[in-house]
Amino acid sequence: MIPPELVAKKGDWVKSKWIELLKWIDKTNRVIAGAGVRVQNMPSGGLYISADPSSSVWASPFEASIVSVGKTHRLRVSPGAVNGVIPTIEGVRINGIDDKGATVRVPQLEVLPPSGNRSNVYLRLAMGPDFMAFDPDDPRAATIVHGEPIKEDSEGGAIIRDGAVLYALSAIYWRDGKVVRTFQIVHHNLNHRYVQAMDGRPSRHLFWAA
Amino acid sequence: MIIDAAIQRAESIPQEEFRISAAEWNDAIEVYNSCRPVVIRGWSGGGWAHPWEVTPFWSGERERWECTIHPGYVNGLDTEVIVRREQAPEETIERIGEGETVAAYLAELPRIPLSALRRIGGDAAPIGVSGDGALSYESAPSFFRALGAADGLMVDDDNRRLLRACDIVLTVPRAAARAEWATGAGIDGTFAQFSVLYSPEPERRNGRISIVPRYDPAPPPDDAAMLRGDIDDRPFDQLLVATVYLLSPAQAESGSMPDASWSAHVRHGLFWNLSHAVNRQPFAPAGDNLTFPAPLAGGVGQALINSLLAVINDNAAAIRAYLSRRALTGRFWSV
Numbered sequence: 001m002i003p004p005e006l007v008a009k010k011g012d013w014v015k016s017k018w019i020e021l022l023k024w025i026d027k028t029n030r031v032i033a034g035a036g037v038r039v040q041n042m043p044s045g046g047l048y049i050s051a052d053p054s055s056s057v058w059a060s061p062f063e064a065s066i067v068s069v070g071k072t073h074r075l076r077v078s079p080g081a082v083n084g085v086i087p088t089i090e091g092v093r094i095n096g097i098d099d100k101g102a103t104v105r106v107p108q109l110e111v112l113p114p115s116g117n118r119s120n121v122y123l124r125l126a127m128g129p130d131f132m133a134f135d136p137d138d139p140r141a142a143t144i145v146h147g148e149p150i151k152e153d154s155e156g157g158a159i160i161r162d163g164a165v166l167y168a169l170s171a172i173y174w175r176d177g178k179v180v181r182t183f184q185i186v187h188h189n190l191n192h193r194y195v196q197a198m199d200g201r202p203s204r205h206l207f208w209a210a
Numbered sequence: 211m212i213i214d215a216a217i218q219r220a221e222s223i224p225q226e227e228f229r230i231s232a233a234e235w236n237d238a239i240e241v242y243n244s245c246r247p248v249v250i251r252g253w254s255g256g257g258w259a260h261p262w263e264v265t266p267f268w269s270g271e272r273e274r275w276e277c278t279i280h281p282g283y284v285n286g287l288d289t290e291v292i293v294r295r296e297q298a299p300e301e302t303i304e305r306i307g308e309g310e311t312v313a314a315y316l317a318e319l320p321r322i323p324l325s326a327l328r329r330i331g332g333d334a335a336p337i338g339v340s341g342d343g344a345l346s347y348e349s350a351p352s353f354f355r356a357l358g359a360a361d362g363l364m365v366d367d368d369n370r371r372l373l374r375a376c377d378i379v380l381t382v383p384r385a386a387a388r389a390e391w392a393t394g395a396g397i398d399g400t401f402a403q404f405s406v407l408y409s410p411e412p413e414r415r416n417g418r419i420s421i422v423p424r425y426d427p428a429p430p431p432d433d434a435a436m437l438r439g440d441i442d443d444r445p446f447d448q449l450l451v452a453t454v455y456l457l458s459p460a461q462a463e464s465g466s467m468p469d470a471s472w473s474a475h476v477r478h479g480l481f482w483n484l485s486h487a488v489n490r491q492p493f494a495p496a497g498d499n500l501t502f503p504a505p506l507a508g509g510v511g512q513a514l515i516n517s518l519l520a521v522i523n524d525n526a527a528a529i530r531a532y533l534s535r536r537a538l539t540g541r542f543w544s545v
Contacts, residue, residue: 001243002243006469009232014230017235031266032270033268038473038474038475039471039473047294049464055394058260117305130491155487156486157545171281185283185483186545187261188482188545199455202490208485209544209545
């Protein structure tokens with residue numbers, strides 16, 4: 001859109017139009033850096049424009065992705081370990097390697113949209129009778145589950161439910177039954193440890209980056 | 211092509227006879243208008259951004275510097291930021307509804323204004339005065355000094371640049387401890403009672419982002435404050451997410467504020483999502499206090515009496531030990 005006062009007509013004085021044009025150039029001829037771009041005016045004149053394409057790729061452990069076909073949503077989680085143990089989905093390790101070292105189909109979990117606009121992918125550790133540790137040899141002890149976010153009873157992010165400890169790995173955002181975006185919460189393999197209560201300090205299930 | 215033709219024609223005409231036709235003038239403006247850059251955007255191309263990654267940009271629409279923050283999580287919960295309703299993302303409005311300001315989740319990708327800026331170097335205000343009356347200034351980081359930002363008072367330099375900055379702070383609520391003295395009369399004389407009380411667990415558990423001119427972490431309470439019972443613990447823990455610097459073009463006018471011609475730089479302090487917890491259960495059982503037969507709270511005068519100093523020191527040591535078992539401390543760790 002060209003401002004009408006800049007448009008010349010036959011018989012106009014060049015000088016006044018020239019001044020209008022200079023003012024317009026001064027006002028509008030600016031380079032504006034959008035997100036991810038840096039513009040610097042150089043002392044000698046000219047612009048130095050640099051864009052950061054953020055091209056690096058981080059293959060995060062436990063990275064969740066959802067493939068949707070129609071109204072069916074299937075969750076897949078990239079390999080990750082807790083205390084060196086690879087969790088399972090429906091009895092199959094998420095790295096797609098069985099007990100004998102053979103490659104099997106990488107498991108997927110069918111999930112349903114949540115009642116709200118967010119759901120979580122959880123690491124679920126089924127605790128042993130003493131509620132202190134999970135059995136690393138039990139393929140059902142460390143599993144991947146999907147569910148609604150739980151705000152209550154969280155201690156350092158660990159949530160106790162039904163004899164198990166849940167820890168959120170990824171957040172999935174939904175709208176009208178469709179996944180709109182996914183953000184990773186855990187970016188590392190994890191360590192888990194149960195800390196007994198002592199001297200006013202509560203007992204805890206701690207998770208931290210390995 | 212239009213420009214080339216106009217130049218060829220201009221060169222072929224003697225200077226005294228040169229005239230610009232209205233059509234040529236308008237064509238030149240048309241070409242200029244169609245070619246001038248307005249906004250240059252970086253295209254991430256699906257690249258990876260770390261949690262809490264801050265991306266500043268000039269908003270031509272709102273004529274101010276803003277930023278987005280790649281969502282970061284504390285204890286797996288959404289981190290929020292307060293924005294004006296009319297500038298909140300559509301998803302936030304749908305989720306919250308009413309309110310002049312709303313708490314948008316970072317995952318809803320709000321645009322956060324970088325309006326709370328401090329001046330560094332050059333035309334900055336002093337941040338302190340030394341004993342001999344000399345003013346001290348926040349020094350510009352060496353990176354910006356190399357680019358021409360003045361360090362300290364403005365120098366008359368054709369290449370000088372101005373520097374502005376703000377800090378992005380993460381605040382996570384938690385219960386807080388409070389020390390309290392009580393005095394009363396007992397059977398064998400007056401007594402003073404020292405106890406630690408806890409504020410209720412916060413209703414809001416989500417971390418919250420705020421933009422401040424300068425982030426100053428709270429110093430730990432000193433011994434004297436502890437003995438006075440002045441350990442009003444803050445009911446939150448904070449971390450510096452990032453500092454956003456805005457650097458002016460050369461020869462910027464002193465006191466001018468950032469516009470589209472400035473460039474933004476970010477120094478990050480956080481790169482991973484976090485877990486957060488306090489060190490103990492914020493629960494004080496009944497009768498959990500220290501009682502002293504001497505009125506230590508009003509014992510400033512007694513401190514002057516040498517015979518009582520040992521008693522006071524013993525009591526102070528007992529209080530320190532008591533506090534160390536009951537003070538709340540928040541901790542962050544990455545996951």
